[in-house]
Amino acid sequence: MNPPASRRTARGTTRRDVLRGGTTAILASAVAPYARTAPLQAGGDEMLRVGLIGCGGRGRGAAWNALMADPNTKLVALGDMFADHLADAHKYLSQNEQVGARVEVDEDHRFVGWDAYRGVIDSCDVVLMASTPAFRPLHVEACVEAGKHMFVEKPVATDGPGLRRIMAAGERAKEKGLSLVSGLCYRYQFAKQETVQRIHDGAIGDIVSMQTTYNAGPLWLRARQPDWTEMEYQIRNWIYYYHLSGDHIAEQHIHSLDKVAWAKGGYPVKATASGGRIQRTGPEYGNVYDHFNTVYEWEDGVRAFSSCRQWNNAAQDVSDFVLGTRGSASLQGHRIRSGKAWSWRYESEEPDDMYQNEHDALFASIRDGEPINNSDYMCKSTLMALMGRLSAYTGRTITAEEALNSMEDLSVKERAFGDVATAPVAVPGIHQFS
Numbered sequence: 001m002n003p004p005a006s007r008r009t010a011r012g013t014t015r016r017d018v019l020r021g022g023t024t025a026i027l028a029s030a031v032a033p034y035a036r037t038a039p040l041q042a043g044g045d046e047m048l049r050v051g052l053i054g055c056g057g058r059g060r061g062a063a064w065n066a067l068m069a070d071p072n073t074k075l076v077a078l079g080d081m082f083a084d085h086l087a088d089a090h091k092y093l094s095q096n097e098q099v100g101a102r103v104e105v106d107e108d109h110r111f112v113g114w115d116a117y118r119g120v121i122d123s124c125d126v127v128l129m130a131s132t133p134a135f136r137p138l139h140v141e142a143c144v145e146a147g148k149h150m151f152v153e154k155p156v157a158t159d160g161p162g163l164r165r166i167m168a169a170g171e172r173a174k175e176k177g178l179s180l181v182s183g184l185c186y187r188y189q190f191a192k193q194e195t196v197q198r199i200h201d202g203a204i205g206d207i208v209s210m211q212t213t214y215n216a217g218p219l220w221l222r223a224r225q226p227d228w229t230e231m232e233y234q235i236r237n238w239i240y241y242y243h244l245s246g247d248h249i250a251e252q253h254i255h256s257l258d259k260v261a262w263a264k265g266g267y268p269v270k271a272t273a274s275g276g277r278i279q280r281t282g283p284e285y286g287n288v289y290d291h292f293n294t295v296y297e298w299e300d301g302v303r304a305f306s307s308c309r310q311w312n313n314a315a316q317d318v319s320d321f322v323l324g325t326r327g328s329a330s331l332q333g334h335r336i337r338s339g340k341a342w343s344w345r346y347e348s349e350e351p352d353d354m355y356q357n358e359h360d361a362l363f364a365s366i367r368d369g370e371p372i373n374n375s376d377y378m379c380k381s382t383l384m385a386l387m388g389r390l391s392a393y394t395g396r397t398i399t400a401e402e403a404l405n406s407m408e409d410l411s412v413k414e415r416a417f418g419d420v421a422t423a424p425v426a427v428p429g430i431h432q433f434s
């Protein structure tokens, strides 16, 4: 089967043209453009200064993607909580064959500690945010305040109050004409855009139900060092503390939740979940669960059955299936089934690295003066993850409204490397919703 007409038009154009609007119809649900109210001129071919907050694995990758996206960019500032993380990232990027020549981060622009984000934001035009999620509201607010374009990794908050702050900042970014591209990268994968577009065009009829799975293996653990305080241990091992990461339903499974909400064209109104920790029971694993099973329900009665786990020596699977009245779709497989047989499969020779695509789109939008703002879905997909976690922790069904208006403030109160308590692992029926 041939690609849809809108996509065919884009085939003859460059990758940047595609991202700039050659596939407007396809991108419509992924990248919602809006009218600029306060144009911010950073276009043409002038040099764009890029800064990175959070110099871990993803941050380095994002910085590389940013430099690869546009030849007139240079990396001018790095910020991290820890000097060793920053030094590793600087070494990695400055020695990289493809982008190293455009890494110009002098000693004065290597910012370390709780306020590192301020130095980065003040030094550049485009800010990449890839630190521990709990700090994202603070960083995004400061970035919007300073009027800088941004790339924002997922999830964007770990609690209701943080999410409300990000939502407000996203609106202000729109008013200021700033580009805000989300790290929910599947939205920028051409293969998924085309698959979802077909679902929206009616290829499988009306959606009846969905199933999504992120069954993965265990992640890294940074061994406790004698000179680390408890706060340092927790921030270095942030994935195991739900106030810092949101738990893995938010930190990792959010991709799956985002995909099914995208396919459905909207967000669920309630969630009922269960979960716990079976393998990761030691104190070194903080207070997160290692598995969740959640049923999400939409206003029209459609349900998504969602499961995620991080288990060693167990079957792994990342997949999403959308079942409709006339067929079904595999989002991860980029395939559509009509009746009993697969009737369409995405095929293309075109490069389709979603991590690169999102940065290509960000820089093209800045050059063209046509800001992208992904705030809506980046916040709502985070909310969907919070609903699941809150439901699993409390044992209650949690509505979207309840999760969004939750008063549970998980933000780090004492910004210092001292002793800090660890909240107990949540026990359903005992853990209170607030």
Ligand SMILES: NC(=O)c1ccc[n+]([C@@H]2O[C@H](COP(=O)([O-])OP(=O)(O)OC[C@H]3O[C@@H](n4cnc5c(N)ncnc54)[C@H](O)[C@@H]3O)[C@@H](O)[C@H]2O)c1
Pocket (backbone or CB within 6 Å): 053, 054, 055, 056, 057, 058, 059, 079, 080, 081, 082, 085, 086, 113, 114, 116, 117, 130, 131, 132, 133, 135, 153, 154, 155, 183, 184, 185, 235, 251, 252
């Ligand atoms: N889109 C994706 O596919 C994808 C993949 C991996 C990670 N991520 C996201 O990227 C983010 C980072 O993940 P990672 O795997 O790189 O983790 P990481 O631990 O390797 O990196 C996080 C870095 O942030 C630093 N940091 C923590 N608090 C900070 C603060 N207040 N200010 C500045 N720096 C701070 C840490 O020291 C660390 O170097 C997370 O939100 C994660 O969910 C997204």
